[in-house]
Amino acid sequence: MSKHAAKRKWLPIDYHKRINYIHSLVQFGAQVEYRSFGKLDWKASALGFGTMRLPIIGEDQAKVNEPEAIKLIRYAIDQGVNYVDSAFTYHDGNSEVTLGKALAGKYRKKAKIATKMPVFSVKRKEDLDRILNMQMTRLNTSFIDFYLFHSLNKTLWNKVKKLNMLKWAEKHVAKGRLGYLGFCFHDELEVFKEIVDSYDGWTLSQIQYNYLDENYQAGKTGLKYAASKGLAVVIMEPLAGGLLAVNPPEEIRNELEKAEVRRTPPEWALQWVWSQPEVSVA
Numbered sequence: 001m002s003k004h005a006a007k008r009k010w011l012p013i014d015y016h017k018r019i020n021y022i023h024s025l026v027q028f029g030a031q032v033e034y035r036s037f038g039k040l041d042w043k044a045s046a047l048g049f050g051t052m053r054l055p056i057i058g059e060d061q062a063k064v065n066e067p068e069a070i071k072l073i074r075y076a077i078d079q080g081v082n083y084v085d086s087a088f089t090y091h092d093g094n095s096e097v098t099l100g101k102a103l104a105g106k107y108r109k110k111a112k113i114a115t116k117m118p119v120f121s122v123k124r125k126e127d128l129d130r131i132l133n134m135q136m137t138r139l140n141t142s143f144i145d146f147y148l149f150h151s152l153n154k155t156l157w158n159k160v161k162k163l164n165m166l167k168w169a170e171k172h173v174a175k176g177r178l179g180y181l182g183f184c185f186h187d188e189l190e191v192f193k194e195i196v197d198s199y200d201g202w203t204l205s206q207i208q209y210n211y212l213d214e215n216y217q218a219g220k221t222g223l224k225y226a227a228s229k230g231l232a233v234v235i236m237e238p239l240a241g242g243l244l245a246v247n248p249p250e251e252i253r254n255e256l257e258k259a260e261v262r263r264t265p266p267e268w269a270l271q272w273v274w275s276q277p278e279v280s281v282a
């Protein structure tokens with residue numbers, strides 16, 4: 001866990017604040033910027049939409065407020081966002097369900113879906129097909145654009161290898177059910193490099209990265225390493241889970257106040273991430 005994680009709290013979700021936030025980022029960049037995505041002949045919006053913290057009803061993370069969440073996702077896509085990130089486990093599965101509803105009809109063509117195999121929950125090979133089939137049903141799609149192995153560390157990477165999960169995934173790529181393969185990562189830099197180097201079929205990796213976590217886990221070195229090997233890099237926690245939006249460290253606030261350009265703390269945090277050309281989406 002990041003040394004900052006303990007200070008972070010699960011922030012309440014305010015629909016209007018989130019709409020204003022997306023709006024301000026879009027205005028801030030004048031229009032959504034598009035970036036190269038590893039070796040693909042496709043440009044991703046620099047601003048992505050993560051569906052790990054959708055609006056909920058009450059305190060239960062599984063109870064997504066679907067109408068508000070769908071409006072948020074569609075609003076972001078209408079502004080030009082074309083990369084939406086989910087996972088089997090988010091909101092107890094209801095992130096994928098809500099995303100499936102949000103992308104119904106014309107929206108499916110406008111955005112690419114990234115979702116993840118919960119490697120930590122897989123016990124045997126048969127679980128893989130069962131989980132993927134559930135994801136397809138939840139997402140209401142026959143094709144997942146980007147499929148990541150969730151939360152890889154040394155132990156889970158060994159499990160991926162032991163259960164031949166890459167061969168399994170390649171089979172589904174060949175069948176046209178999955179587009180491109182990737183992994184998201186939570187461990188030390190050396191493990192990151194090992195995973196990048198062990199398989200030449202990776203298209204993307206997802207790392208935790210923000211101005212507090214510059215040298216944490218994969219960090220800046222990992223970002224540059226993956227990009228140098230042709231992987232697209234997608235950023236999770238660009239605002240340190242909200243900490244940098246709500247309560248940036250005092251010494252950083254002081255520096256930001258001195259700047260001639262006026263930006264809000266979340267804009268500064270995203271600007272820092274985007275200032276690095278190796279980043280495709282944050």
Ligand SMILES: NC(=O)c1ccc[n+]([C@@H]2O[C@H](COP(=O)([O-])OP(=O)(O)OC[C@H]3O[C@@H](n4cnc5c(N)ncnc54)[C@H](OP(=O)(O)O)[C@@H]3O)[C@@H](O)[C@H]2O)c1
Pocket residue numbers: 011012013014017018021049050051052053085086150151184185206235236237238239240241242243245246266
């Ligand atoms: N693969 C993995 O292991 C993994 C791990 C973590 C995340 N992710 C992915 O990455 C995505 C982004 O991660 P994250 O959610 O941790 O990102 P983040 O951008 O670091 O933090 C998001 C939090 O910041 C808050 N926030 C944003 N703008 C704000 C503002 N202007 N004022 C106040 N609060 C603001 C949001 O509040 P509101 O919710 O109220 O808008 C939200 O709680 C996730 O949704 C998920 O898809 C993946």
